[in-house]
Amino acid sequence: MNTQEILEKQKKYLWPNHLLYYTEPMPLDHGDGLYVWDTDNNKYLDFFAGILTTSVGHNHPKVTERVREQVGKLIHSSTLYPNENHVNLAEKIAEIAPGDLQTSYFTNSGTEADETAVILAKAYTGRQEVIALRHGYSGRSAIGMSLTGQAPWRIGGTQYPGIKHALNPYCYRCPLKLTYPECGVACAEDIEDLIRTTTSGQIAAFIAEPIQGVGGFITPPKEYFKIATDIVRRYGGLFICDEVQTGFGRTGDKWFGIEHWDVEPDIMTMAKGIANGLPMGNTITTEAIAQGIVDKGATISTFGGNPVSTAAALATIEVMEEEANPAHIAQVGARLREGLDQFKDKYPLIGDVRGMGLMQGVELVKDRQTKEPAPQEVVFLFEETRRRGLLIGKGGLYGNTIRIAPPLTATNAHVDEALAILDHALAAVHELS
Numbered sequence: 001m002n003t004q005e006i007l008e009k010q011k012k013y014l015w016p017n018h019l020l021y022y023t024e025p026m027p028l029d030h031g032d033g034l035y036v037w038d039t040d041n042n043k044y045l046d047f048f049a050g051i052l053t054t055s056v057g058h059n060h061p062k063v064t065e066r067v068r069e070q071v072g073k074l075i076h077s078s079t080l081y082p083n084e085n086h087v088n089l090a091e092k093i094a095e096i097a098p099g100d101l102q103t104s105y106f107t108n109s110g111t112e113a114d115e116t117a118v119i120l121a122k123a124y125t126g127r128q129e130v131i132a133l134r135h136g137y138s139g140r141s142a143i144g145m146s147l148t149g150q151a152p153w154r155i156g157g158t159q160y161p162g163i164k165h166a167l168n169p170y171c172y173r174c175p176l177k178l179t180y181p182e183c184g185v186a187c188a189e190d191i192e193d194l195i196r197t198t199t200s201g202q203i204a205a206f207i208a209e210p211i212q213g214v215g216g217f218i219t220p221p222k223e224y225f226k227i228a229t230d231i232v233r234r235y236g237g238l239f240i241c242d243e244v245q246t247g248f249g250r251t252g253d254k255w256f257g258i259e260h261w262d263v264e265p266d267i268m269t270m271a272k273g274i275a276n277g278l279p280m281g282n283t284i285t286t287e288a289i290a291q292g293i294v295d296k297g298a299t300i301s302t303f304g305g306n307p308v309s310t311a312a313a314l315a316t317i318e319v320m321e322e323e324a325n326p327a328h329i330a331q332v333g334a335r336l337r338e339g340l341d342q343f344k345d346k347y348p349l350i351g352d353v354r355g356m357g358l359m360q361g362v363e364l365v366k367d368r369q370t371k372e373p374a375p376q377e378v379v380f381l382f383e384e385t386r387r388r389g390l391l392i393g394k395g396g397l398y399g400n401t402i403r404i405a406p407p408l409t410a411t412n413a414h415v416d417e418a419l420a421i422l423d424h425a426l427a428a429v430h431e432l433s
């Protein structure tokens with residue numbers, strides 16, 4: 001099928017509210033490592049990795065081979081039957097997860113992983129209220145959309161009861177109009193007020209991403225999670241850490257983002273990069289919490305722990321250990337960050353550069369003084385980078401943040417290639433605006 005035929009069928013048979021990137025949407029045809037090709041055979045360096053998902057690059061031969069092998073053996077079993085890949089993956093994740101997190105429940109997406117985490121926290125504590133963060137993103141189910149702290153992602157105004165949104169640690173646009181570090185991380189302290197004034201005081205959980213992904217790679221100060229989780233635990237709540245974007249080495253140096261803040265979650269969710277693109281979510285918790293709900297009802301998942309997805313995940317983690325471990329990600333990420341920081345000196349359009357490892361955000365503003373968001377410039381930048389063969393992502397409540405997150409197998413050479421394209425594209429946008 002040619003590009004036009006695909007776009008026509010997309011328009012005719014798929015919901016019109018699918019968010020599509022680029023003025024003229026681009027069907028992708030095939031990929032190899034850090035590169036993808038569209039249906040007109042244009043080649044792109046992929047610095048968004050299918051929304052931070054293709055951890056070890058497109059069609060990594062080891063992942064592909066393991067998937068092929070498993071497809072020829074057994075595609076599906078359901079969670080009614082134990083399976084070798086399922087238990088081995090759970091064991092592997094328990095080895096790399098922080099603290100006492102040891103017991104997994106596999107599902108099929110980040111949404112399901114978060115929903116499962118909230119159900120677990122409610123069942124364990126016997127409480128119903130949950131604290132989430134403004135600008136956060138938790139998925140597209142009823143609970144997921146209600147946890148999400150961004151109006152555009154709550155289709156039809158979906159609201160699930162018992163969820164309250166705390167101020168987020170958005171230092172560039174401090175919700176309290178304060179400046180770090182003199183602020184004393186007052187946004188975290190405010191969680192206590194939120195609990196005391198808007199809940200029964202009996203909360204089940206606090207859910208937060210170490211770095212807010214869809215929110216535009218908003219990166220909390222180093223004291224944030226200790227203050228926030230101390231408060232939450234004082235009120236009997238569990239800490240659910242959403243590692244859907246930050247997990248599996250993405251932030252560099254550590255396997256999971258929260259480890260940078262020296263805080264241990266009670267429950268952690270993961271998805272996206274876990275299986276290099278095969279659908280999977282996981283909700284991991286401590287043995288004590290998992291044991292605490294055994295008499296609260298049984299649970300099944302038709303596709304959870306699927307033999308093919310788990311084979312892909314096992315291969316993905318193996319490849320990461322060989323080619324893209326957290327130390328590699330930190331090193332390549334530092335080079336990317338250095339380049340982006342230099343662009344900030346060069347282009348007044350850039351208001352803020354933030355993130356960790358290979359998860360770097362660039363917020364565009366019309367004026368550094370007023371910080372007025374520049375979403376239209378992001379649209380221009382998308383077209384300019386596309387024209388030059390680079391795929392990037394965007395995010396943020398104001399649609400003005402570029403998200404840069406290549407496969408974790410990216411090398412210094414890939415980073416240099418991306419920075420060179422970005423430099424030219426930023427210069428072109430600078431001319432236009």
Ligand SMILES: Cc1ncc(COP(=O)(O)O)c(C=O)c1O
Pocket residue numbers: 051108109110111112114137138139140209213214242243244245271272
């Ligand atoms: C932090 C976070 N949690 C949950 C989700 C939902 O994941 P999925 O789209 O796989 O359902 C996302 C998706 O972007 C996410 O970024």
